[in-house]
């Protein structure tokens with residue numbers, strides 16, 4: 137028998153601590169098993185995973201559809217090129233007839249950024265050369281669209297593609313048919329977004 141007056145207290149604490157350890161160990165995941173357990177398929181098939189279903193506040197949970205391999209295939213260089221030209225020609229078609237100084241700066245910046253961030257080294261280098269030889273013309277909608285058509289044709293020529301007739305550029309990439317002129321950029325206010 138111990139003479140220490142704190143012995144009952146220490147024994148109680150030790151017993152609680154052991155009991156907690158036993159219970160908590162059931163919830164802990166061993167570090168080397170974590171990677172195999174947390175695959176995408178287990179997120180969607182494991183009914184206990186918090187992301188496996190989303191409750192909409194009713195009794196019926198909505199199960200996430202399984203991710204098919206076909207859907208996550210990355211874009212090809214050609215698909216990305218088409219998407220980028222679509223973006224650029226569409227922007228040029230909506231560009232105002234009388235752009236503000238900020239809008240003219242933005243058009244030039246957009247092309248400069250593209251020549252640095254376009255995710256294809258060969259295309260970046262080529263586009264940098266094209267921009268040097270053909271500085272961005274962004275004084276009006278007509279000017280920007282025609283300039284873009286011209287530089288697109290420079291790329292087309294280097295790839296052995298057909299030359300697009302630039303007098304038809306507005307017919308190919310026309311203005312949006314937006315309700316109440318809500319896409320109109322002519323009255324854009326000069327709000328400078330600081331990054």
Ligand SMILES: Cc1cc2nc3c(=O)[nH]c(=O)nc-3n(C[C@H](O)[C@H](O)[C@H](O)COP(=O)(O)OP(=O)(O)OC[C@H]3O[C@@H](n4cnc5c(N)ncnc54)[C@H](O)[C@@H]3O)c2cc1C
Nearest residue numbers: 214217218220221258259262263285286288289291300305
């Ligand atoms: C800035 C930039 C640089 C690129 N550089 C390279 C490169 O160095 N090497 C490479 O392999 N690929 C490059 N690409 C991709 C390449 O230009 C094409 O996008 C890709 O090869 C797919 O071509 P496509 O025939 O489907 O039509 P795209 O050239 O993508 O054109 C899309 C559509 O635009 C229309 N169009 C075509 N020419 C014009 C024009 N002059 N003006 C207006 N509309 C037009 C046509 O309706 C056409 O179907 C570049 C893309 C961009 C955006």
